[in-house]
Amino acid sequence: MTQLDKEVPVQKAELPELEILYRDEHFIAINKPSGLLVHRSFLDKHETQFAVQMLRDQIGQHVFPLHRLDRPTSGVLLFALSSDVARDAGSLFSDNKISKRYLALTRGFAPEQLFIDKPLKEKHDKIADKFADNNKPPQEAQTDIRCLFQASLPIAVGKFPSVRYSLVECWPKTGRKHQIRRHLNGINHPILNDVNHGDNTQNHFFAEHFACARLMLFASDVYFMHPYTNQTIHIHASLGEQALSIFETLGWPNEESDYFAKED
Structure with missing residues (x-):
């Protein structure tokens, strides 16, 4: 089994301090690195590094994650600094006072704009969810997407005569597990290096050609109405040098500011 046949783990070397955004x-919000688990899981018994524990040790106080990011996804991860704040912040999600923006590098030329309204059946892990109800009906799942850039390489891979890529902006309206990954795969534009919901032939080519094995999904922005000040808070996480270098190779802009959310 190669590295691309499983979710990419954190390297065992100690990570530097988490970037506080x-x-x-x-x-408090951090830029979670790709490969870092949010919290301890018995599915990864040998893992020793977790965002919750690392941030707690870094700032010297308990933290309470308000949402989740998949292990291979990088970007904005928001925490409460007390259990009372975590409880009050529940309304951010129940009252739709929080918005999350993701950027995804996908296979193929994605549509210019699309509202994906496709219910998703909850997928259970054989170990972690062995007591879960497998008869639960599909749950409402909605994602707004917009294609920002497209590129083509004159290289035949698999059944395709050339390699085509799109950078897609995603605004999930619901929060189902792997929602963006499953929705994009469902319209035949899977995210590059997505082992569970992607095209492994394309994944292997991408990893070798660009020397990059991480999932190309970035939680770039979080907006929320502060429950105590009533101000709109916008938190942005950078894409990182590796992603910008790949984008530049594809003929796209190479400055972080070129990938900021555009104001309507």
């Missing part, structure tokens, strides 16, 4: 007396 935002902090006030109630909340």
